[in-house]
Amino acid sequence: MDESESRSDAEPSIDFGGEGATVYEAIFREIEDAVFLIDVERAGGDYTFTFLRNNDTHQRQTGLSEDSMRGQTPREFLGEEQGATVASNYRRCVEQQTTVEYEEKLDLPGGTGYWKTKLTPITEGGDVAYIVGVARDITEEKQQERTHDQTYRRFETVLETMSAAVFLKDTDGRYLLMNQACRDLLDIHGDPEGMTDEDLFPPAAVERARSDDRRVLQDGEPIEIEETVPTPTGESVRLTRKSPVYDEEGTIVAICGVSTDISEQKERERTLQRLKDRLELAVEGGQIGVWDWDMISDEVEFNDQWAEMLGHTPDEIEPHLDAWERRVHPDDLEAVEDALSDHITGETGYYEAEHRMRTAAGEWKWIRDIGKIVERDEDGDPVRAVGIHLDIDDRKRREAELERTRSLIERTQESASIGWWEVDLVDESLMWSDEVYRIHGVPANESVELADGFEFYHPDDRDAIETAFDRLTEEAEPYDLELRIVTESGQTRWVRSIGDPQFDDGGEVVGALGLFQDITERKEYEFALESTREELRQIIDLVPDLVFVKNREGEYLLANEATATAYGKTPEEVEGKSEADIIPSVEDSEAFRQDDLDVIESGKPRRVGEETLTTADGETRILQTTKIPYQVAETGEDAVLGYARDVTELKEYERTLEEQRDNLKLLNQVVRHDIRNQLMVVESYTELLEDSLADDQSRTYAQTVIAAARQAADITETARDVTDVLLQAGSDRTPISLRTELGEQIERTRSDRDRATVSVDGSIPDVTVLADDLLEAVFRNLLTNAVVHNDKEVAEVTVSTRVFDESVRVSIADNGPGIADDHKEQIFQEGQKGLESGGTGVGLYLVKTLVDTYDGDVWVEDNEPTGSVFAVELSLAD
Secondary structure, three states, X not given: OOHHHHOOOOOOOOOOOOHHHHHHHHHHHHOOOEEEEEEEEEEOOEEEEEEEEEOHHHHHHHOOOHHHHOOOOHHHHHOHHHHHHHHHHHHHHHHHOOOEEEEXXXXXXXXXXXXXXXXXXXXXXXXXXXEEEEEEEOHHHHHHHHHHHHHHHHHHHHHHHOOOEEEEEEOOOOEEEEOHHHHHHXXXXXXXXXXXXXXXXXXXXXXXXXXXXXXXXXXXXXXEEEEEEEEOOEEEEEEEEEEEEEOOOOOEEEEEEEEEEOHHHHHHHHHHHHHHHHHHHHHHHOOOEEEEEEOOOOEEEEOHHHHHHOOOOHHHOOOXXXXXXXXXXXXXXXXXXHHHHHHHOOOOOOEEEEEEXXXXXXXXXXXXXXXXXXXXXXXXXXXXXXXXXXXXHHHHHHHHHHHHHHHHHHHHHHHHOEEEEEEEOOOOEEEEOHHHHHHHOOOOOOOOOHHHHHHOEOHHHHHHHHHHHHHHHHHOOOEEEEEEEEOOOOOEEEEEEEEEEXXXXXXXXXXXXXXXXXXXXXXXXXXXXXXXXXXXXXXXXHOOOEEEEEEOOOEEEEEOHHHHHHOOOOHHHHOOOEHHHHOOOHHHHHHHHHHHHHHHHHOOOEEEEEEEEEOOOOOEEEEEEEEEEEEOOOOOOEEEEEEEEEOHHHHHHHHHHHHHHHHHHHHHHHHHHHHHHHHHHHHHHHHHHHHHOOOHHHHHHHHHHHHHHHHHHHHHHHHHHHHHHHOOOOOOOEEEEHHHHHHHHHHHHHHHOOOEXXXXXXXXXXXXXXXXXXXXXXXXXXXXXHHHXXXXXXXXXXXXXXXXXXXXXXXXXXXXXXXXXXXXXXXXOOOOOOOOOOOOOOHHHHHHHHHHHOOOEEEEEXXXXXXXXXXXXXEEOO
C-alpha cells in the first residue's frame, strides 16, 4: 500500500509531537497572518492538492470557512482559471521542496484583493506530504503603491513640462536628476545621473556653483542668486533658487535647484536704462525746453534750453510765471489758458497747446507746449506741474508747404490704392490721407493717434513695424515693408508701408513721411501660387516612382525623393546639378541624355520602355520610363519631364511566376493523366478481385479499397480544378447554360454514387448565368459533399432552383448530420473539413473561390428535419 493510500483512510494531520502540538495549534489559531494547510498526494507524475484547514484570520479575511474549504482542490474551490494558477504555485513548492513566495490577485467571497503568499513544504519520508501557506493581505499596500505611482507620474509630468530648469544634486555635487528644460539648456541627451559641474561648465563657473552649494549645505537655508550660466548655445542669465532637501531624520541629503531664464528681463532693464540715457541726451541735444511750475507761488524754473530757444540767456529769464505769459502771442493766449484750465480741472489728462512766443529779436516762433500736474494737495488742488517746450517753427512752415502738395499726391495715388502718411515726432502727431483711412476701414473724419496707428498692425507683424520705425527715428534708416493690418471691421489685409525720415536744419530726424499701399490681392495670389507649388512638391515626393525635370543642358530642375534616393542624394543635392554630375554610370548618362534631346527636339512624348540604371550602391535597376516635352513656366525654357517606374522586382517576380506556372502545369498533367489512370487500374482490378473472394471480411476489405480509390480519384479531380483556378490569368465570365452544367453533374452523381438518390424539385430552368467552364466543379463538389458527408444508409439529395429578376439560386439539400452554426462560415475556408472527413478540405473552399470569381454568393443553411442546404446564387446573363 503506497503513501497516498495510507493517508486516505482518515483525515490527515501533522504530528508536531507531545506538548508542542498544543503550542503550534495555538499559534495556528491566533497568528495575525492568514494560514492554511494543503494536503499533497502524488499519483504517477501528477499531484493532487486538497485544502485541509485554515485559521480564523484566513477565514475572516477571505470569507471562506474551514468547512467550505475542506476536501476541495484549487480548481473546485477557486474556479478553473484561478485554481490552475494557484495549483501551479503549489506544484512549484513541491517539486523544488523549498519555500516559495509570490504575490497573487484572488477573487474570493470576502472580495477581490492582493495577497503576498509564502508556501512551506512539509516532508514525510523524503516526499512532500503537506504545504503550509501563510498569506498576508496587501491590497491596501498595492493601492498605496498605485497612488504613489500616480502621484509620481503627475510630479514627473509637471517637472518635465516646466519651462524653468530644475535639477537635484547630492551633497557631493553629483547630479541625481534634471528635467527636460534643464537638459535642453545644457544640451544633454542621455541620463545626467552621476555627472558633476566639472562635466558641464568651465572652472570659474564650477567654483561659483560649489560656493553656492556649500552655503546651502552649511546654513540649511534656501538662497537666490543671479548668475550667468555658460551653455552650448551661449551664455544665459538665470535667476536660480537653491534649497536644501532633508531626509526623514532632518539631515540634508541633496540640493534642489530651480533656474529661470531672465535674459530678456535683464535686456529690458538695460534697454530702459539706455532709453533713459537717450532721453537725457535728447533733452540736451534736442534743445528741449523744460519748465517746473510751483502753482502756489507761481515760481517757475526754466532750463537753459527753454531760454535759448527764444534767443535769451538763462539769466535774462525771470523764474516766474509772468516770464512766460508776457511772451505768448496775444492771439493765442486765450486758447492756451483754456487748455491749461481744462487740465487743471481734470477734463484732460495733460496740458497741450501750440502757440507763438516772442523771441529776443522780436520775432514770433511756434512752440509746442506740453505739461502735466504732478502733485496736488489733500483737497485736490494743484501744487506742482512740469512740462516742456518744443520748437515747431520749422514744422509749421513745412506743413504749409506740404498742404499745397497733398492734393496733387492724392490724385495721382488713388488709382493705385496708394495713400500717404506723415508723422511729426516733435508733437507726436500722425496724419493719414483719405486712401489710408479707406484701407484701414476708418472714417476719414476720425483722428488717429501715433500709438493707435501701430495697433492696427497684425500682432505677429507689430514688432517688425515698431523696430523699423525705431530705426527710422533713431538712425535715420528708411524702410520698405510688406506687413498685415487688421482693419476696423476685423478684416486682415496686406499692405506695403514705406517710410523715409524727415530732418530739421541741424540734420536731426524730426518726422517721417511715407506711402501706404493695399497689396492684399497680390499677396493672396502669391500665397496661392506658393501653396500650389508646395502641395505639388509634397505630392511628387510621396510618389514611389522617379519623377524629374531636366533642361536642354541636362541640368536637373526638379527631382523627387525617389529620384534623389536612387543616386544616394537628397533632392536639394540633385537639383541644380548636371546629369553627368549625378549619374554614376557614364554609359547610362549618355543614353538618358540622348533620350531627353530626342523628346525636346521632336516635341512629342516618348515611352522609352525598359532601361537600366546603376544606383549609387552599384545596383542595376530596370526602369520603365516615359518622357514628355515640358516648358518651364518662369523662363519659357525647353525641358523634359520624366516619370520612371522601378520594375526590377516586378520582372523578377514575373520570371518566378512563370517558372511556378510551368511547374504547376506539369503537376496538373500528372494528376489528370498518370495518377488518375493508375487509380482506375486499382479500382478495376479490385472489383475483379472482389468477385473471386469467398468470405465476407475479404470482400469488405476489397470494397474499402474500391471506395478509397474512388475517393482518391475525386481528390485528383478537385486538384485538377484547383490547378485550373490557379492557372487562370483572369476570369472572363461568359454565358453558361445552367440546365446543361447542373443536369450533367446530377446524372454523374446518380451513376457514381451507389448509396445516394438525387431528385430535382420541379425542373431546372433553361437560363444562362455568368460563369466559365469551371462552373461544373461548383455543382460537382456540392453534390459530392452532400453524399460523402452523409451518415444515413442512403443519402437523399434534393436539388431546387429559384429564378429572380437578375439572378438564379440553386439549392442542394441533404439528409445528413447537418452543420453547427459556429462552423457554417468556417467550412468555406481553405483546408477546413469535418472531424470524420477523409477529404482534403479544399472542395468547399474551391466552391467559394469560384463563386466569388463569378460575383455570386454561396452559403449554408439548416435543412428540416435534419441535414444541410447549400445555396449558390449566380448572376443571370443579359
